[in-house]
Amino acid sequence: MISRAQTFGLLAPAVLLLIATGVIPLALVFFYSTHENFGSEFFFVGVQWYQEALLSPDFQFNVLRSLLFSGLALGVEMPLGLFIALRLPREGRLTSVLVVLMVLPLLTPNIVVAYLFKALSLPLYGPLTWMASWLGWDFNLNHVFSAWFLLIVMDCWHWTSLIVLFAHAGLKAIPEEYYRAAAVDAATPWGVFRFVQWPRLKLMLGIAAILRFMDSFMIYAEPLVTTHGGPKNATTFVARAFVQTKKTQFELGYGSAVSVFCFMIVLVFAFALFKLTTRQEHRA
Amino acid sequence: MKTKPWPMVPLTFVCLLLLPIYWLIAMAFKTDAETTKQLTLWSPHPTFDNFVAIFTERDWWMGYVHAGIYVLMNVVLSIGIAIPAAYAFSRGRFPFQKPLFFSFLLFRLIAPVILVVPFTEIFYDIGLFDTHAAVALAHCYFNLPVAVWILEGAISEVPFEVDQSAWVDGYSLFAFFRRVMLPTIAPSIAVTAFFCFMFSWVEYVLAGALTAVHTKPINGIISRIGDIAEGDFGMLAAVSIIGFIPGLIFMLMVRRHLVEGFSLGRVR
Amino acid sequence: MQNTSLISWMAWTWPTAVFFIAIFLSIAAMGFWEYKVPGGGPRHGVFGLDTTRGDRLFISILGGCFIMLGWLGLASDSIWGGLLVGIVWMFFVFRWV
Numbered sequence: 139m140i141s142r143a144q145t146f147g148l149l150a151p152a153v154l155l156l157i158a159t160g161v162i163p164l165a166l167v168f169f170y171s172t173h174e175n176f177g178s179e180f181f182f183v184g185v186q187w188y189q190e191a192l193l194s195p196d197f198q199f200n201v202l203r204s205l206l207f208s209g210l211a212l213g214v215e216m217p218l219g220l221f222i223a224l225r226l227p228r229e230g231r232l233t234s235v236l237v238v239l240m241v242l243p244l245l246t247p248n249i250v251v252a253y254l255f256k257a258l259s260l261p262l263y264g265p266l267t268w269m270a271s272w273l274g275w276d277f278n279l280n281h282v283f284s285a286w287f288l289l290i291v292m293d294c295w296h297w298t299s300l301i302v303l304f305a306h307a308g309l310k311a312i313p314e315e316y317y318r319a320a321a322v323d324a325a326t327p328w329g330v331f332r333f334v335q336w337p338r339l340k341l342m343l344g345i346a347a348i349l350r351f352m353d354s355f356m357i358y359a360e361p362l363v364t365t366h367g368g369p370k371n372a373t374t375f376v377a378r379a380f381v382q383t384k385k386t387q388f389e390l391g392y393g394s395a396v397s398v399f400c401f402m403i404v405l406v407f408a409f410a411l412f413k414l415t416t417r418q419e420h421r422a
Numbered sequence: 423m424k425t426k427p428w429p430m431v432p433l434t435f436v437c438l439l440l441l442p443i444y445w446l447i448a449m450a451f452k453t454d455a456e457t458t459k460q461l462t463l464w465s466p467h468p469t470f471d472n473f474v475a476i477f478t479e480r481d482w483w484m485g486y487v488h489a490g491i492y493v494l495m496n497v498v499l500s501i502g503i504a505i506p507a508a509y510a511f512s513r514g515r516f517p518f519q520k521p522l523f524f525s526f527l528l529f530r531l532i533a534p535v536i537l538v539v540p541f542t543e544i545f546y547d548i549g550l551f552d553t554h555a556a557v558a559l560a561h562c563y564f565n566l567p568v569a570v571w572i573l574e575g576a577i578s579e580v581p582f583e584v585d586q587s588a589w590v591d592g593y594s595l596f597a598f599f600r601r602v603m604l605p606t607i608a609p610s611i612a613v614t615a616f617f618c619f620m621f622s623w624v625e626y627v628l629a630g631a632l633t634a635v636h637t638k639p640i641n642g643i644i645s646r647i648g649d650i651a652e653g654d655f656g657m658l659a660a661v662s663i664i665g666f667i668p669g670l671i672f673m674l675m676v677r678r679h680l681v682e683g684f685s686l687g688r689v690r
Numbered sequence: 691m692q693n694t695s696l697i698s699w700m701a702w703t704w705p706t707a708v709f710f711i712a713i714f715l716s717i718a719a720m721g722f723w724e725y726k727v728p729g730g731g732p733r734h735g736v737f738g739l740d741t742t743r744g745d746r747l748f749i750s751i752l753g754g755c756f757i758m759l760g761w762l763g764l765a766s767d768s769i770w771g772g773l774l775v776g777i778v779w780m781f782f783v784f785r786w787v
Contacts, residue, residue: 144595145514152507152566153522155499160529160563166540169706182705185762185769192763225431232429238677239436242443245669247624249645250662254446257655263461265445295442302435307685342685349531356533358627363648377535390539397536399759405752408528413739415527415686416520517721521744 170394187395204375208354211293219301240299252363255292282372285365308342348411449659457655472660489639493622495558504569512577526567534627552634565618575686576610612676613683735787750780
């Protein structure tokens with residue numbers, strides 16, 4: 139289609155930029171994870187940090203908590219988002235307005251969301267606390283359940299729109315003929331969903347799920363600001379480990395090993411995303 | 423003539439989404455005592471103090487300026503470099519094409535927290551610590567993939583015949599881009615710019631870590647006052663609300679093509 | 691803050707350099723293999739995935755890393771055991787996935 143030389147020239151800047159701002163920092167993380175440092179001297183220590191991390195109960199529980207959190211968040215956001223998107227008309231002025239409004243939470247920086255929900259859940263006078271007590275629930279961030287509840291609600295408020303918009307984009311792309319054909323065949327609503335809508339939705343929801351899983355697994359600011367890691371460490375997640383230890387120069391290795399571990403998980407999901415979004419046949 | 427019923431579910435959802443935003447707006451006009459010691463839907467004595475503070479103290483409003491600078495730098499850089507790359511992915515065939523595309527996707531999925539330490543070290547060592555360029559560059563690692571991803575889809579939607587007829591007509595590659603391709607995918611470029619803007623504006627880990635006295639952006643300031651004065655909700659609210667404005671304006675400008683961005687450039 | 695001697699070249703210690711070189715070599719080797727004997731196109735494997743050679747390389751290396759980490763976490767101090775299981779895994783992936 140276009141010449142090799144041209145392709146090279148077109149791609150080179152992007153590849154170089156990605157190497158400079160992506161590969162090199164990543165390589166540095168790898169480097170730290172296998173070395174110990176005193177001041178600015180580095181010594182190779184092999185897998186020592188990995189062992190320390192993998193065998194530490196703190197780390198193991200953090201990972202489990204992160205998995206649980208991501209699972210819960212997705213378990214709520216995905217069906218909810220899909221449900222809302224299915225009920226959203228595909229065209230129309232109202233839909234355009236709603237779409238714009240739905241983007242607002244997505245435009246909110248993580249810390250702003252964190253402080254907002256902190257304000258909403260203030261003891262006694264935060265609106266959420268007040269509503270909860272009205273329902274007879276002593277909502278208190280010193281209780282594990284309340285802490286987790288708040289975090290999940292926060293994540294849902296912040297990100298459900300993403301799912302809705304991805305699903306909506308998928309549904310919008312389905313040509314009208316498919317629906318007419320289904321009507322001709324006297325398809326049931328479930329039939330319409332399964333054969334007309336789902337195939338296209340599967341792709342969009344897959345992408346959304348992967349993006350959301352990774353972001354929620356690495357959640358950092360929200361628990362830090364609202365629950366400070368939870369009652370005791372009920373809401374301490376994986377990301378806490380590698381930033382906490384950066385403050386102390388001498389534990390750079392530990393945090394980096396945890397980072398590399400998280401990166402390996404990212405690789406798995408990136409591979410899934412890749413398989414999902416590229417078609418195997420070669421485009422001619 | 424059948425009138426469609428209101429879509430109650432999406433409407434309810436959007437109303438629920440807007441409630442915390444309403445609260446944010448209300449808090450900006452309250453004093454802290456009102457926020458923490460009472461529950462009122464709207465302040466009985468609304469105050470503009472928080473907003474005044476933002477516009478009069480240099481550190482505050484400069485926070486927005488700094489953020490705007492590095493975000494703009496990043497968007498221009500990301501899109502400028504992504505367009506040729508997206509074209510190459512769409513129209514070209516070359517070895518390692520798939521693994522390369524995979525790498526792009528990969529970097530989008532890496533959370534900034536993972537790279538915070540190396541970035542700080544690197545920029546400090548090359549003397550770019552506390553500059554706008556540092557944050558702009560750092561943000562490229564996830565924005566470039568986003569841009570390439572969306573733009574590749576958009577370019578693929580344009581039939582190759584268009585390119586071919588342009589070449590038959592004697593356009594050079596550069597002129598082809600300028601006169602034919604870019605105008606055709608202009609809406610997609612706008613949407614891509616919005617997404618890159620959004621991801622960069624919202625990011626605060628790297629923006630906070632790579633900046634200090636000279637270039638502290640608004641997100642960095644928020645996390646700092648949050649640390650120091652846990653209760654200054656009025657300020658935090660006011661700062662956040664103003665922070666919405668650029669994004670809101672940008673979004674309204676591209677709203678017609680917003681959904682297209684979510685389908686990653688591909689309309690079909 | 692670390693001083694400049696850090697980044698002047700991270701004192702590229704041998705082990706890290708070797709690791710990265712090995713990864714690049716295997717990718718290059720894959721490219722070369724593809725050039726010499728093209729094909730290895732999408733093949734349906736044991737995991738129900740369609741994989742190309744590049745995919746299999748990726749799965750085998752990543753899986754190998756997880757296995758080695760798992761070995762470290764669950765079994766013993768020595769990485770050689772993990773390495774061995776990892777190599778077995780790589781053969782398995784290339785043959786059957």
